[in-house]
Amino acid sequence: MSRLPQLVPISIADLEHNAHATLALNALDYYRSGANDMQTLKDNQDAYNRLRLRPRILRDVSKVDTKTTLLGHTVGSPICIAPTAMQRLANDAGEKATARAAAKAKKCMILSSWSTTSAEDTIAAGQEIPVDQSSTSGLPLFWFQLYVYKDRVVTEQLIRRVEKAGYKGRVEIEIVIETLVITVDTPFLGRRLADVRNVFKLPGHMTMANFENKDSKVTMATILDQNEDSDDGVDFIYDAKTGASKRVVRQESSLAAYVVSQIDPTLNWSDIAWVRSITKLPVVVKGVLTAEDAKLAADTGVEGILVSNHGGRQLDGVLATIDALPEVLDAVKGRGVEVYIDGGVRKGTDVLKALALGAKAVFLGRPILWGLAHDGEDGVSLALNLIQQEFELAMALAGCCKIEDINRDHVQHGTGPRPRL
Numbered sequence: 001m002s003r004l005p006q007l008v009p010i011s012i013a014d015l016e017h018n019a020h021a022t023l024a025l026n027a028l029d030y031y032r033s034g035a036n037d038m039q040t041l042k043d044n045q046d047a048y049n050r051l052r053l054r055p056r057i058l059r060d061v062s063k064v065d066t067k068t069t070l071l072g073h074t075v076g077s078p079i080c081i082a083p084t085a086m087q088r089l090a091n092d093a094g095e096k097a098t099a100r101a102a103a104k105a106k107k108c109m110i111l112s113s114w115s116t117t118s119a120e121d122t123i124a125a126g127q128e129i130p131v132d133q134s135s136t137s138g139l140p141l142f143w144f145q146l147y148v149y150k151d152r153v154v155t156e157q158l159i160r161r162v163e164k165a166g167y168k169g170r171v172e173i174e175i176v177i178e179t180l181v182i183t184v185d186t187p188f189l190g191r192r193l194a195d196v197r198n199v200f201k202l203p204g205h206m207t208m209a210n211f212e213n214k215d216s217k218v219t220m221a222t223i224l225d226q227n228e229d230s231d232d233g234v235d236f237i238y239d240a241k242t243g244a245s246k247r248v249v250r251q252e253s254s255l256a257a258y259v260v261s262q263i264d265p266t267l268n269w270s271d272i273a274w275v276r277s278i279t280k281l282p283v284v285v286k287g288v289l290t291a292e293d294a295k296l297a298a299d300t301g302v303e304g305i306l307v308s309n310h311g312g313r314q315l316d317g318v319l320a321t322i323d324a325l326p327e328v329l330d331a332v333k334g335r336g337v338e339v340y341i342d343g344g345v346r347k348g349t350d351v352l353k354a355l356a357l358g359a360k361a362v363f364l365g366r367p368i369l370w371g372l373a374h375d376g377e378d379g380v381s382l383a384l385n386l387i388q389q390e391f392e393l394a395m396a397l398a399g400c401c402k403i404e405d406i407n408r409d410h411v412q413h414g415t416g417p418r419p420r421l
């Protein structure tokens with residue numbers, strides 16, 4: 001049932017408006033919420049609006065090229081897709097639709113550990129899109145986001161599954177899972193009030209597909225609710241270690257309970273080193289917000305840092321990511337670590353500002369979900385194309401023809417005159 005009139009979308013904001021009109025409240029609230037008062041959620045976007053651009057003129061911007069590299073792989077653009085759990089809540093094609101849209105756009109997609117489509121099926125969907133191997137304009141790229149489970153056997157099985165899903169060795173196809181992105185900001189789930197009020201749960205016909213195998217729909221970790229139609233407020237949480245289902249009466253979001261039961265709050269730097277020791281995949285840590293932790297990440301030898309506050313969904317009151325970016329960059333300068341950012345990126349000018357401040361790439365979370373809710377694969381393509389076109393226009397109007405032309409002088413903090421150096 002539609003609550004608001006639909007718009008013909010010409011911006012990410014329009015897609016969000018439409019998602020508000022169409023999504024079931026349970027899903028809409030899960031997707032849009034931040035933690036607590038949602039200060040950080042709001043600030044992520046506001047902080048971009050506090051920055052001002054300094055364009056250069058008379059630079060022949062008749063051709064703009066956005067291709068760039070991510071850990072040595074050339075992609076079509078620095079605009080990438082952040083991992084978001086449970087995409088089938090937005091559209092039944094879920095992660096498959098996102099993968100196809102990413103492949104078409106030659107963009108990087110990070111698949112969530114808690115996807116409602118398995119890593120294998122997601123990669124296979126991406127591979128349905130023919131890629132031109134000789135293309136100089138880049139190729140799609142698939143990364144995997146890892147939650148570290150209390151049970152290290154479960155974690156290792158997940159890593160092995162993902163490595164296998166990469167189809168390494170199939171030389172004719174370039175689409176492989178290339179990198180593990182370890183999320184380090186979720187020892188416990190942030191308190192998202194709407195999810196608590198809605199007693200959020202994953203519909204019973206959807207599962208956390210990366211934990212299934214061919215013999216059983218749900219064999220490892222998933223939320224089980226045996227009474228989907230009449231919600232009795234009772235969940236059965238599967239314990240991956242013992243194989244037993246524990247009956248819990250819900251007084252909160254099932255997700256928070258699930259995180260408490262499965263995700264390891266003891267996670268520390270030695271675990272990052274452990275993950276690095278058991279896989280050849282490069283590692284990116286997602287959730288770094290300070291210079292201190294950026295230095296430790298570099299000391300641990302990670303290949304990349306994703307400056308992220310989880311879209312304002314974890315610790316409310318932390319800095320907007322674009323405000324945290326400079327100290328992270330300063331801390332790892334010259335250490336050979338790529339630095340990316342997510343949170344609040346909604347416009348082409350946001351992308352330009354993030355790159356001008358030094359980010360190698362930006363990742364979009366909710367905008368992809370809004371596209372997916374709008375029109376499945378075509379909706380994700382639309383979301384990606386809208387922001388890509390805005391970015392190309394912003395580059396041209398700022399006097400930049402290629403990514404390397406974008407630099408620190410293209411942006412300043414605050415709305416007043418540039419401080420004298």
Ligand SMILES: Cc1cc2nc3c(=O)[nH]c(=O)nc-3n(C[C@H](O)[C@H](O)[C@H](O)COP(=O)(O)O)c2cc1C
Nearest residue numbers: 031082083084085112183310311343344364365366
């Ligand atoms: C609905 C939703 C689900 C998410 N699921 C995950 C997840 O499974 N793993 C993860 O590392 N981050 C997850 N995130 C955080 C995103 O990866 C990303 O950090 C954030 O959405 C970026 O902010 P934005 O939505 O403003 O673009 C999720 C975010 C949302 C909104």
Ligand SMILES: CC(C)CC(=O)C(=O)O
Nearest residue numbers: 085114189255259310313
């Ligand atoms: C299942 C959740 C822990 C996924 C997530 O990271 C989120 O909802 O923000």
